[in-house]
Amino acid sequence: MLRNLIVILILVVLLMGCAAERNEIMEEQGPSESAPVTSSEIAVPSSENVGKVEVVGGNEGDLREFIQRWFTPMVENPSYPSEEQQTTIVIGELPEDMPFEFPLPEEAVVFASIQSPYDLQIMLDVPMDSADLMGTYTQNLEEANWNQVPESSQGGGFVSAAENWQIFCDEPSQNALTLQYFAKSDQESEIRITLYDKDVEYMCDPQSMGGQDPSSLMLPVLDVPAGALVTGGGSSSGGGSAESSSDIRTDLSPKELNAHFSRQMEDAGWNSLDSGDEGSFSWGSWEMKDEQDDSWNGILIILKDPVDADRLFALMRVVKGLK
Numbered sequence: 001m002l003r004n005l006i007v008i009l010i011l012v013v014l015l016m017g018c019a020a021e022r023n024e025i026m027e028e029q030g031p032s033e034s035a036p037v038t039s040s041e042i043a044v045p046s047s048e049n050v051g052k053v054e055v056v057g058g059n060e061g062d063l064r065e066f067i068q069r070w071f072t073p074m075v076e077n078p079s080y081p082s083e084e085q086q087t088t089i090v091i092g093e094l095p096e097d098m099p100f101e102f103p104l105p106e107e108a109v110v111f112a113s114i115q116s117p118y119d120l121q122i123m124l125d126v127p128m129d130s131a132d133l134m135g136t137y138t139q140n141l142e143e144a145n146w147n148q149v150p151e152s153s154q155g156g157g158f159v160s161a162a163e164n165w166q167i168f169c170d171e172p173s174q175n176a177l178t179l180q181y182f183a184k185s186d187q188e189s190e191i192r193i194t195l196y197d198k199d200v201e202y203m204c205d206p207q208s209m210g211g212q213d214p215s216s217l218m219l220p221v222l223d224v225p226a227g228a229l230v231t232g233g234g235s236s237s238g239g240g241s242a243e244s245s246s247d248i249r250t251d252l253s254p255k256e257l258n259a260h261f262s263r264q265m266e267d268a269g270w271n272s273l274d275s276g277d278e279g280s281f282s283w284g285s286w287e288m289k290d291e292q293d294d295s296w297n298g299i300l301i302i303l304k305d306p307v308d309a310d311r312l313f314a315l316m317r318v319v320k321g322l323k
Helices: 002-029 060-071 130-143 214-218 254-267
Strands: 039-043 052-056 088-091 109-115 120-126 157-159 165-170 175-183 189-196 221-223 229-238 241-249 271-277 281-289 295-304 311-320
Touching (some): 130 165, 130 175, 157 229, 157 241, 214 229, 221 254, 254 271, 254 311
Antiparallel strands (some): 088 109, 120 189, 229 241, 271 281
């Protein structure tokens, strides 16, 4: 998923930069000339932790060839016949053959669609505040019988605000789609929709995926504070326990970050047992009972990086209690 997002970002930067340069060239030199692109710069979706990307050199032909090369698989995938490995990028339109039907946001403008052997990604611009868009579009999907998969069923862990995404499923067909929202300005948002129509049963029912430990679903989703950034981490589960760890870049103290996460723990139904703070180290222990009345214990630990004062290490671990 992360690689797909990076690829989409590069596509946006290259094509929008290319279009802007081409318009300027055509005005000055006429449509038959092809002058080199010296430099173009564009801001990606607004965030305190996201910067800009600059494209230097080349012309429209070079940029299109770069995009084609980037999307061309370097290794043949035996899971797909060669005729199915093609990726098609359409600018400004939806693909001719949509895999299934679903509603689009009102007044949405299609920026690009990317059909790969694995999924279909659609990029849209919508003249609406991102918070309002999330609520309105979620309602539109639900009215069309697309049900949102609860966050508790997607597994938990530490999540950056920039990673805001939702999963929706059509139960009869078991098709699935994911949504991501980005605020481009106070009055305009970008939404990215990824469609899945094969081998995605686990997205609609994560507990049915073979080998998944139910304890992973007991990890609460913990959103980092505004302005903070998740820079690394991982998760694991098995044997009745699960844990999530993350490096978080923030100017908050361990005590302040622990308090931020603790409020979310309480909202998720966890009860505080004990806690402590030692300046560079903050912790809390928790307990709760699941729907089957089984007991779970949890511990949340926040450590300050001894070298980098603006980086904290966070660990959340849950363990099923003994009966």
